[in-house]
Amino acid sequence: MKRSFQIGMPKVETFNRDLVVATATEVFHDKGYNATSMQDLVDATGLNRSSIYNSFGCKLDLFIDCLEAYQNKYQKRTSNVLLDAKNPIVAIEFLFQMHMKEMIYDNDDRGCMITNCKSEMANHENRITTFLSQNQKNTLDFLEDLVSRGQIENFINTNKSAEEYAMYLFSSLQGFRMTGILVQNKKHLKGIIKTILQTLI
Secondary structure (H helix, E strand, O other): OOOOOOOOOOOOOOOOHHHHHHHHHHHHHHHOOOOOOHHHHHHHHOOOHHHHHHHHOOHHHHHHHHHHHHHHHHHHHHHHHHOOOOOHHHHHHHHHHHHHHHHHOOOOOOOOHHHHHHHHHOOOOHHHHHHHHHHHHHHHHHHHHHHHHHHHOOOOOOOOOHHHHHHHHHHHHHHHHHHHHHOOOHHHHHHHHHHHHHHHO
């Protein structure tokens, strides 16, 4: 009698992976990594624990997926905003204004997920540290390129190098986001942006 063998087929996901990541991102953004339980993720996504583990791995794996999705969404918004900028200094102004609008309409006072992650997790998990370091490098490279072009085109002064101004802008953005958690007065926030830009002109 011949034995019949069945080759195991990989399981096919029956859910929208992007939607699950988006939903989980909202949970992590609301509660932070440490305060988010697997049960929170089960309740929010509608998936059982085994489905989450099989498809995404552990909670940390899913969290990193969510950080990457949040980062990609931010990069797309940034690209769209900068399309209308007529020169680098205007592009930098638009970038801060984009953050200002997000802060003003952030009724839950959640702040930036990546900035929050840096405060909570930067020195506690190597994979998170690696993600944050690469994110920072990408942002600094982007800002340095903007400043360099602005200096070449005489929109930005040369009192400091493009690298130094990029670090200044990066730090200013981080502080701006933290300030916006409690300060949502549009006039005050616009004043901060104006002061930052005056340093460059």
